[in-house]
Amino acid sequence: MTTEDSEDALVDGLVRSAFQIMGVLTRIAAEHDLSLTQLRVLGILRDRRPRMSDLAAYLGLDKSTLSGLIDRAERRGLLARAANPEDKRVVDVLITDAGRELTARLDQEVRSALAPATGRLDEQRRRQLAELLEPVLTPPLALTPRPPAQR
Amino acid sequence: MTTEDSEDALVDGLVRSAFQIMGVLTRIAAEHDLSLTQLRVLGILRDRRPRMSDLAAYLGLDKSTLSGLIDRAERRGLLARAANPEDKRVVDVLITDAGRELTARLDQEVRSALAPATGRLDEQRRRQLAELLEPVLTPPLALTPRPPAQR
DNA sequence: TATTGTTATACTCTATAACTATA
């Protein structure tokens, strides 16, 4: 118990914190009739306008799954589909003003909900924790540009 | 961007790491035909034998949801229901030997999958990160004992 | 009466397979 490997201890902590964070995100999403995935999509679209297939790949979902997901959010006016002029097969996804407003509200609620937890560290430790987390994080896949050659 | 509040930066990092960890857990669970929740239940049952209602509350799920979840895992022989002698209404849930073996394998796969990420920190920093994470973590609800008075 | 758990129902999430349109 006291003999735990530093790597094991870190994985335990990361997994526990992941479940805790997901619990908060899931609850807040549900309070706005959103699924966790929809909340995540809104967050992604805040500063990106990907095509369906790239978004699906980024989320690790099948294209067909994303179709339904986008359908439901589009019906609620949170995001929209748009034709891609360069390739008529492609459908781009973008956030609407309503979606952006909701996302800002969700973002605020998440920060408030986590404040009691993050507030248990002082300013310096918070910064230190964020810094130590950085190298562990996978860089977010770049969804935006589209290099003409490889793909 | 450089002017970000330390609390905001920490929340961003925690949320990103949560999605990353959940991605790994979901993939590994799926490779064994398990849902993320089932994987989590197996992990919980490793050292606990809760009643249905407590497990549901701990997971933030409705009792009816848990019934189906336990049904499917029980059909696969990973866990079992048992009558509670003290209260005939109660159903306890426990892991089977097969469930325990699978859980150990899953645990190993998770650690391997995360090794490239955690390995980006040296021994000392790993320990430091785990320590800083500790105060942020909600203590896991005690599922085991059952104080006779309150509850 | 209140609590524990299951069942019936309905909707969302998810993947696979088959399809259409475009490249």
Added chain:
DNA sequence: TATAGTTATAGAGTATAACAATA
């Protein structure tokens, strides 16, 4: 032929409501 996306279908996850058994 290959790629992008949708639709049809089916199973799992989820909650609400109604119910049975027990307290």
